[in-house]
Amino acid sequence: GKRNVIRGMSGPISLDITEVNNAQLRITNRFEDVELTMPENTSASLSLTVDEGGKIEVSGLNVKPELIEQNRMNLIAGKGTSVITSSVRGSGNIYVRGSND
Numbered sequence: 001g002k003r004n005v006i007r008g009m010s011g012p013i014s015l016d017i018t019e020v021n022n023a024q025l026r027i028t029n030r031f032e033d034v035e036l037t038m039p040e041n042t043s044a045s046l047s048l049t050v051d052e053g054g055k056i057e058v059s060g061l062n063v064k065p066e067l068i069e070q071n072r073m074n075l076i077a078g079k080g081t082s083v084i085t086s087s088v089r090g091s092g093n094i095y096v097r098g099s100n101d
Helices: none
Strands: 004-007 013-016 024-030 034-039 044-050 056-059 063-069 072-077 082-089 094-099
Touching (some): 013 024, 024 034, 034 082, 044 056, 044 094, 056 072, 082 094
Parallel strands (some): 013 034, 024 082, 034 094, 044 082, 056 094
Antiparallel strands (some): 044 072, 063 072
């Protein structure tokens, strides 16, 4: 879909995406981690933000960095046709992993 939103509060969010096709996805959480697994051939623009003390880890995806800051990353995977935004307020981390399944 064009506007998908997932909001969490005080519980981890773990999302396994099998396909993203010209879509928008926004994931927000407070005080817990966000784990996002997607195919390594995903075409998406990723905007990831954590509060101070949080960390962002991206692995298994071929990405081109657009912005790298202490608590923020903007990355392009493939052609960037979909938009994926994730943020964690309070303590928590964001983990993005590519999968070849």
